[in-house]
Amino acid sequence: MTLDKVKPGETVKVVKINNTGAIKRRIMDMGLTKGVEVYVRKVAPLGDPMELTVRGYELSVRKEDAAMIEVIQGGKN
Amino acid sequence: MGDIIVIAMLAVATFFAARSVIKNKGKCSGCSAKNSCSACNNNKNSIEFINKI
Amino acid sequence: MSDIKIALAGNPNSGKTTLFNMLTGSKQYVGNWPGVTVEKKEGMLKGFDNVIIQDLPGIYSLSPYSLEEVITRNYLIDEQPDAILNIVDGTNIERNLYLTTQLIELGIPIVVAVNMMDIVRKTGDKINVENLSKALGCPVVETSALKGDGAMEAARRTVAVANSGENKNIPCHFEGSVEHAIAHIEESIQSIVPKHSVRWYAIKIFERDEKVLEKIKLSPEDNKHIEEHIVECEREMDDDAESIIIGQRYAYIAKLMEKTVKKSNKYADGTVSDKIDRVLTNRVLALPIFFAVMYVVYKISIGTVGDWSVGFMEGLFENIGEFVSGLMEGNVSPVLQGLIVDGAIGGVGSVLTFVPQMIILFLMLAFLEECGYMARVAFIMDRIFRRFGLSGKSFIPMLIGSGCSVPGIMASRTIENERDRRMTIMTTSFIPCGAKMPIVGLIASAVFGGSALIATSAYFLGVAAVIISGVILKKTKAFAGEPAEFVMELPSYHWPTVSGVLRSTWERGWSFIKRAGTIILLSSIAIWFLSSFGFGEEGFGLVEDMNESVLAKLGGSLKWIFTPLGFGNWEAVVATVMGLVAKEEVVNVFGVLSAVGEGAMDILEAGGAEAIEGLKPIGEQFFNGSGLSAYSFLIFNLFCAPCFAAIGAIRREMNNAKWTVGAIVYMTVLAWVSSFVFYNLGLVIRGGAFGINAIIAIVIVVIGAYLLFRPNPYKNEKISIKYGDQ
Numbered sequence: 085m086t087l088d089k090v091k092p093g094e095t096v097k098v099v100k101i102n103n104t105g106a107i108k109r110r111i112m113d114m115g116l117t118k119g120v121e122v123y124v125r126k127v128a129p130l131g132d133p134m135e136l137t138v139r140g141y142e143l144s145v146r147k148e149d150a151a152m153i154e155v156i157q158g159g160k161n
Numbered sequence: 162m163g164d165i166i167v168i169a170m171l172a173v174a175t176f177f178a179a180r181s182v183i184k185n186k187g188k189c190s191g192c193s194a195k196n197s198c199s200a201c202n203n204n205k206n207s208i209e210f211i212n213k214i
Numbered sequence: 215m216s217d218i219k220i221a222l223a224g225n226p227n228s229g230k231t232t233l234f235n236m237l238t239g240s241k242q243y244v245g246n247w248p249g250v251t252v253e254k255k256e257g258m259l260k261g262f263d264n265v266i267i268q269d270l271p272g273i274y275s276l277s278p279y280s281l282e283e284v285i286t287r288n289y290l291i292d293e294q295p296d297a298i299l300n301i302v303d304g305t306n307i308e309r310n311l312y313l314t315t316q317l318i319e320l321g322i323p324i325v326v327a328v329n330m331m332d333i334v335r336k337t338g339d340k341i342n343v344e345n346l347s348k349a350l351g352c353p354v355v356e357t358s359a360l361k362g363d364g365a366m367e368a369a370r371r372t373v374a375v376a377n378s379g380e381n382k383n384i385p386c387h388f389e390g391s392v393e394h395a396i397a398h399i400e401e402s403i404q405s406i407v408p409k410h411s412v413r414w415y416a417i418k419i420f421e422r423d424e425k426v427l428e429k430i431k432l433s434p435e436d437n438k439h440i441e442e443h444i445v446e447c448e449r450e451m452d453d454d455a456e457s458i459i460i461g462q463r464y465a466y467i468a469k470l471m472e473k474t475v476k477k478s479n480k481y482a483d484g485t486v487s488d489k490i491d492r493v494l495t496n497r498v499l500a501l502p503i504f505f506a507v508m509y510v511v512y513k514i515s516i517g518t519v520g521d522w523s524v525g526f527m528e529g530l531f532e533n534i535g536e537f538v539s540g541l542m543e544g545n546v547s548p549v550l551q552g553l554i555v556d557g558a559i560g561g562v563g564s565v566l567t568f569v570p571q572m573i574i575l576f577l578m579l580a581f582l583e584e585c586g587y588m589a590r591v592a593f594i595m596d597r598i599f600r601r602f603g604l605s606g607k608s609f610i611p612m613l614i615g616s617g618c619s620v621p622g623i624m625a626s627r628t629i630e631n632e633r634d635r636r637m638t639i640m641t642t643s644f645i646p647c648g649a650k651m652p653i654v655g656l657i658a659s660a661v662f663g664g665s666a667l668i669a670t671s672a673y674f675l676g677v678a679a680v681i682i683s684g685v686i687l688k689k690t691k692a693f694a695g696e697p698a699e700f701v702m703e704l705p706s707y708h709w710p711t712v713s714g715v716l717r718s719t720w721e722r723g724w725s726f727i728k729r730a731g732t733i734i735l736l737s738s739i740a741i742w743f744l745s746s747f748g749f750g751e752e753g754f755g756l757v758e759d760m761n762e763s764v765l766a767k768l769g770g771s772l773k774w775i776f777t778p779l780g781f782g783n784w785e786a787v788v789a790t791v792m793g794l795v796a797k798e799e800v801v802n803v804f805g806v807l808s809a810v811g812e813g814a815m816d817i818l819e820a821g822g823a824e825a826i827e828g829l830k831p832i833g834e835q836f837f838n839g840s841g842l843s844a845y846s847f848l849i850f851n852l853f854c855a856p857c858f859a860a861i862g863a864i865r866r867e868m869n870n871a872k873w874t875v876g877a878i879v880y881m882t883v884l885a886w887v888s889s890f891v892f893y894n895l896g897l898v899i900r901g902g903a904f905g906i907n908a909i910i911a912i913v914i915v916v917i918g919a920y921l922l923f924r925p926n927p928y929k930n931e932k933i934s935i936k937y938g939d940q
Contacts, residue, residue, distance in 0.1 A: 101457070104454075105279075106277075106279040108456075108457065109275075109277050109279055109456060109460070110277075110279070110701055111701060112457060112460040112461070113274050113275040113277060113312070113460065114274060114309070114701060114703070115308070115309050115312070115464060117457075117460055117461040117464045117465075118453070118457075118461050119461075119465075120464070126495065128495065128500075128593055128594055128596065128597060129495065129496070129497045129498070129500040129501060129594055130594070130597035130598060131597060132596065132597045132600075133593065133596050133597070133606070135495075135593065135704060139306075139308040139309050139464075140306060140307075140308050140309075140477075141306040141308075141309055141703065142703070142704040142705075142706070143701070143702070143703055143704065144593050144596075144606075144701070144702045144703075144704050145701055146596070146600075146701075149701065162545065163542060163544075163545030163546040164545075164546055164547055164550055167542065167546050167550050167554065168550070171553070171554070171558075171739075174735065175735075175736065175739065177732075178731065178732040178733070178735050178736045179736060181728075181732040182732050182733045182736060186859075187858070187859055187862040187863075188620070188859060189618045189619075189620030189621050189624075189859060189863070190617075190618040190620065190648065190649065190722070190725040190726065190729060190859070191617070191618060191621065191721050191722060191725045192620075192725075193725065193728070193729065193859075194721075194724050194725035194726075194727075194728035194729065
């Protein structure tokens with residue numbers, strides 16, 4: 085499953101980031117690394133981007149970038 | 162007499178105004194008034210692609 | 215004793231700027247970064263005479279991709295400050311420490327200031343500073359920049375470590391095989407890099423950081439040897455070297471967090487910030503709330519406050535004018551009196567009339583900016599903006615642009631993607647800046663009886679121009695391709711500090727006042743001369759009828775351009791052209807010309823209690839009281855080429871003559887076309903004759919609609935997205 089498919093209110097775990105170079109680095113620098121728990125807080129009023137809680141802060145990511153992040157269900161709810 | 166005083170005052174005002182305008186040519190309104198402003202400082206430090214200049 | 219240099223580093227939003235201001239007070243100065251012509255901020259530490267504090271850009275990491283990060287690390291490596299003061303946001307300590315671990319590796323003496331401790335305590339979280347200090351191997355100080363606690367203590371500790379040169383250099387540890395590879399790299403490079411930074415270089419080489427590899431020219435054998443170790447590591451971890459480092463760095467921090475931070479679950483069901491957020495970014499309510507907020511902001515500043523302040527300010531300048539005339543009466547020649555009263559006081563006064571409204575407007579915008587709502591607006595608007603070829607991040611330059619377009623245009627630098635950035639630069643100045651608000655205020659008061667709708671509509675006209683431009687330009691070849699990624703931190707809502715809001719309001723307000731005293735004063739005098747002198751019957755000299763003045767002749771020669779827009783009188787032409795110097799000039803020109811035309815006192819006497827009456831003559835004189843002409847004039851002046859300072863900013867940011875000219879021409883053409891369509895269709899709707907102009911206007915609308923709705927011919931053409939330092 086990829087992160088963009090996760091519904092608001094769910095918590096998932098990052099498995100892999102299918103990207104390279106600057107974008108991957110940027111996403112990872114912000115704390116979205118392998119094994120980290122991500123809570124999907126909400127989706128913007130117009131359906132995109134989505135707001136995540138990761139490592140205790142709020143991050144906004146577009147769905148097309150989230151689609152590059154592979155996740156599995158997991159973590160505490 | 163009054164004329165001379167008024168002209169002198171006007172000349173002084175013009176001089177300082179002109180000097181300030183020349184000195185602050187091309188600066189944003191905040192920076193031209195205070196030499197630096199928070200709006201610019203927050204992105205003055207952001208240096209993306211300026212090195213090409 | 216030589217100066218001690220301290221570099222201030224930290225994440226964006228960690229309270230760095232507040233702390234910098236607190237530590238340096240008023241002793242700040244602006245210089246250039248070495249090697250690049252970009253200004254940097256330095257200040258002397260209060261209470262010390264030899265400690266310089268250098269403010270560094272707010273960054274998340276020391277990656278080689280964003281230029282801000284490259285500049286920061288180049289500064290730290292090449293300039294070698296004596297110590298680093300690393301500001302860490304205590305409420306978001308995990309991600310903030312990610313940068314800290316990288317800074318520590320540089321081997322420069324460092325002090326970590328855990329900021330926002332007041333909020334941390336309020337939420338019940340506990341940070342064990344002692345353990346943190348032990349684990350990081352450097353002093354850790356608790357601070358609260360808002361309340362001013364600990365700031366000086368942090369600075370003193372930093373000076374102390376700078377003097378001792380101490381850095382235990384206990385960096386974060388990676389897994390065995392990574393450490394193994396790094397040890398090998400360290401061995402090969404230790405003779406070529408400074409001793410204390412060996413580990414930093416080694417890790418960067420492990421990450422295959424191009425910038426560092428360029429700098430350190432490794433021998434082919436070394437290179438091959440190192441590469442073997444990296445590849446082996448990558449195979450073992452099944453990831454690329456860069457990601458291994460990032461992943462393990464965060465893993466290390468997570469372990470560190472267990473030992474040092476105790477999260478309370480006090481706000482498990484959501485903090486106040488969460489609750490506010492749930493309403494403000496609600497699926498249904500978010501957009502209506504945003505529009506309502508903008509309406510209220512303009513309603514209060516231009517409408518409510520404008521209503522009484524215009525009258526009050528007019529009265530004030532009436533009194534000043536009278537007082538000065540009284541002083542000069544009999545002593546000074548009438549010509550000079552005219553110059554002072556009609557020219558200088560009339561012109562500068564007309565601009566200053568709008569100061570109270572602007573202060574209120576700036577105050578409310580500063581509040582919205584500081585409390586964190588505006589970052590949410592970027593979040594809400596991203597979807598819309600992206601459809602128009604912009605990014606949610608474009609909203610921030612536009613927001614800053616509501617103060618002044620120059621920093622707004624500069625703020626477009628935070629947009630990584632070149633095409634998005636160009637689009638943002640081209641459209642930022644459509645949002646009415648502070649200097650354009652007096653034009654709006656003037657038209658609203660002089661012609662529309664002070665209606666707040668005029669001001670709000672000006673703002674939404676600006677947004678509409680941005681959107682329309684976005685759609686049309688996106689489909690041109692120059693802007694083809696998909697917009698870039700959008701990864702943005704959403705800071706928590708917090709109650710803005712009074713000092714922060716006041717500071718930003720004062721900066722903008724003061725700049726407006728100062729410009730009135732300098733550039734506006736100068737041009738007031740120039741316009742007075744040009745409008746009072748001309749070639750009359752007895753040759754060059756004072757002219758009775760202003761229509762024979764030099765200015766009238768100059769303005770008249772350009773009249774034909776604006777006649778189809780409904781304001782083809784030379785005064786409006788001069789005002790528009792002078793707007794290039796500064797947008798307040800538009801108001802200034804009307805101020806001087808109306809004063810000269812009718813005598814300042816006639817107009818000012820009408821002011822006073824009757825707020826709007828004072829400006830009415832301007833509406834009568836220059837637009838025949840026609841709302842259509844006046845609004846058309848407003849549209850043109852909102853959209854056309856910005857002031858010279860903003861044009862300069864566009865040129866600097868575009869860094870390309872063709873793009874600059876293109877941007878200016880585009881804006882002016884859009885301004886002319888919009889005014890033309892508005893005025894001529896307006897005439898028809900009002901029941902005017904259906905003439906050739908109306909037909910042309912309809913043709914323009916059709917062409918515009920085609921450009922807006924045609925399928926994108928370049929839709930499938932992907933362009934390579936460039937990042938950072940192209």
